[in-house]
Amino acid sequence: MEIKDSAKPARRKLSTYFKRSDRPDRSEAWLAAVFLIPNIILLIVFTYRPLIDNLRLSFTDWNISATSYTWVGLKNYAEWFTSPGTATVVMNTLIFTVATVVGSLLLGLGLALVLDRRLHGRSFVRAVVFMPYVISGAAIGVAFQFVFDPSFGLISDLMARIGKVAPDFYQVPEWALFMVTVTYIWKNLGYTFVIYLAALQGRRTDLDEAAEIDGASRWRHLTRVLLPQLRPTTFFLSITVLLNSMQVFDIINVMTKGGPEGNGTSTMVYQVYQETFMNQRAGYGAAVATIMFIILLIITLVQVRYMQKGEQK
DSSP, X not given: OHHHHHHHHHHHHHHHHHHHHHSOOHHHHHHHHHHHHHHHHHHIIIIIHHHXXXXXXXXXXXXXXXXOOEEOTTHHHHHHHHOTTHHHXXXXXXXXXXXXXXXXXXXXXXXXXXXXXXXXXXXHHHHHHHHHHHSOHHHHHHHXXXXXXXXXXXXXXXXXXXXXXXXXXXXXXXXXXXXXXXXHXXXXXXXXXXXXXXXXXXXXXXXXXXXXXXXXXXXXXXXXXXXXXXXXXXXXXXXXXHXXXXXXXXXXXXXXXXXXXXXXXXXXXXXXXXXIIISOOXXXXXXXXXXXXXXXXXXXXXXXXXXXXXXXX
């Protein structure tokens, strides 16, 4: 009986201790509020409010320099979906986005695998690969004009040395789209390379040793050991590169200005700029921006859902 009586107060004290420890500390709550509230205010002012204003303007016929606008309802959306040039713009956006995402991921992973070794001068090579990512897209566009120029460009000179004629990248829409796509992949390669390299350096080396002991081939080691560990990194890069690719403006504006032949390299984000600032149709441009936002939102939700299913397996 004495043992039971002495145990009761101990249990009460222990339960009281855990109840008190579960209570949130007011000082921590205030500290969290101090850090969160300014960020929430910035998001509301610079992200959510412009998004709502853009949605409102998409239902209007507004010249960006005018002080008033006319409410037109769904007219801008109907015009975009029925316009003959919309199919070209959407196809350009799709080709450019898919090519840049796939190209950046594959080349970035390949370079990361090559440079994740003890090589002489690897730090210098890593810096060289990453450098284009921090350079302005407009500057890179100007530089690559000297590479693709049909008269005195680098490609033209190399083709002439083997007796071939370089394609006219500025007059043929297909080659123009190829030109801006290659340019952006080259600029964005350093980003995917650095992220993949960090993921490779943080992987589990014991799995590599186990695969080596089992005598796994390089391809089997890549597909069964490395790539499964890089799945979260690949998911993260696929979303960020996709979002960035669909918003590329500077390279297209500098190199082709959306041409040739009108919409030869025009993407949805470039169409927003062209309609809003060049054609003075801000309402129509807002409608295109809203459609692009909905497409990006749907793609992101699908990717997140797919990733969650992959983690549950």
